[in-house]
Amino acid sequence: MxxxxxxxxxxxxxxxxxxxxxxxxxxxxxxxxxxxxxxxxxxxxxxNQAGRSLRRGTTNAIGFMIETNEETEANSDNFFLGVIAGLTGALLRHNLDLVVLPCSVNEDPHDYLQRIVARRLVDAVIISATQREDRRIDLLKAAHVPFIALGRTGGPDEHAWIDLDFEGVAHEAVARLVARGHKQIAVAIPDTDINLGYVFRDAFIDALARHGLTVDPSFIIRARSSEHGGYTIGNAILAMEDRPTAVVLVYEMMAIGLYRRLNEAGLTPGQDLAIVGFREGPQSQFLSPALTCFRMSLRDLGIGLAEGLLATMPDYADLYPAGPMHKLWPMELVEGESDGMVIDR
Structure with a gap:
């Protein structure tokens, strides 16, 4: 005092x-x-933060749960770093700290989060890498822990969430390729149960249908969300007798591995295979020919997550819009040369 x-x-x-x-x-x-x-x-x-926390029964800390493994560490990009920058800045306005909660891919995310909740390490949680059926949602609701999800699930999702506009990306990518005469278009999605893969696949199929095209099941290629996954995608395409003329990727690091595999085969992206990447990452900016992909503000996304979470917390709800946030985060097209291949109609 x-x-x-x-x-x-x-x-x-x-x-x-x-x-x-x-x-x-x-x-x-x-x-x-x-x-x-x-x-x-x-x-x-x-x-005296410890004394204050004991008196109030709070920690003044927000947990951000992310999935980690050896491959993602070796092929790291700036996604979470950019989001964290926005989060910390927004939370600082309320004297709240951000605690990163790294969950190994070898551990059940539900069990990991259950330990965090039981130990009362944080006052609220941001979860990512949402699954089609994500048990963490029911866990947090039952424990009355405020939370927001970076990503949707396959359920009604009445809780707060922000997700990237995968549908918008899929439709714009397909429309660009169809305008260039492509009819045999492949899509690369994660080989895990993460829900964004299902969202992107369904949006891709819907986009094809809007242009009178049907999807070839062999053109839905599952691979790791990494540079190595992109290399695997290249192998899969090169092994096909009737190859696609274009491919749409759902993860930024895939483009690097795909470029490498095509170069090894003596093929040129944008000439022998049209490519539309996902998010513009630091490494993708150095690809040649320039990658056609999508851009977004990671810092603004972090701020949006913080504000959406604060709206669910009783002490801050009056400062932010009532009701859980449901928002698709927009992504802006970056025109490159990797989708320049034109097919005679």
Whole structure:
């Protein structure tokens, strides 16, 4: 209390206002909150977080559960780093910390999260890599833990979620390829039960149907969501007697492996096989010919996740729109040369 009293005297504001500002309460305006936080840093004030958490029964920490394995670590990109940057910035406004919860692909995500919930390590959770049937949803609901999902499941999804606009990507990619005369179009999706693979496959089939085309089952290629997976996709296409003339990818690192396999076979992306990649990643920007793919703001996605989660937490619900957030995150086309191959009609 002495530290708070000193801060209040220094700023000439009430002890209650200082306390509410330090605790991220919504009834303190941003200018006052900033003055308090700046003064606390200048005067070397560090609140006893452990004592505060015990009194309030909270941790002031948000958990972000992500899936990890040796392959994704070796072929890492900036996706989660970009999202985390947006998350931490948005949570900082409320004096909340972000804790990354890495779950090994060799462990059941439900069991991992169950341990986290039982130990009360965080006040709320962001889950990712949602499955078609994701038991973590029922776990969090039963435990009354606020949460938001990065990704949809195959169910009604009445909880808060944000997902990338896979449907929009699939339809725009197919429309571009059809306009260039392609009728034999393949799609590459993850070889796991992650729901985005089903969403993208269904959207791809629907997009073909809108142009009067049907999907060849052999053109639905399942592979790892990695550079190695892209190399495998190249092998699968090269082994086909009746090859597709174009392929749409659902993961950014796949393009790197596919380019490599085509180059080894003496083929050129955009000339011998039209390619539409997924998200523009750091590595894909150096591919030649330039990859046609889609762009998005990872930082803004992180901010959206933070705000969607805060809306589910009683202490912050008044600051954000009522009701669980259901949002498809838009992605913008980046025109390259990898889909420049034109087929005579």
């Amino acid at each position: 002495k530290g708070i009293k000193r801060l209040a005297q220094h700023l000439d504001i009430s002890i209650g206002t200082v306390s509410r500002a330090l605790n991220g309460k919504p009834d303190v305006n941003e200018e006052t909150r900033k003055r308090v936080l700046d003064a606390a840093a200048k005067l070397g004030y560090a609140p």
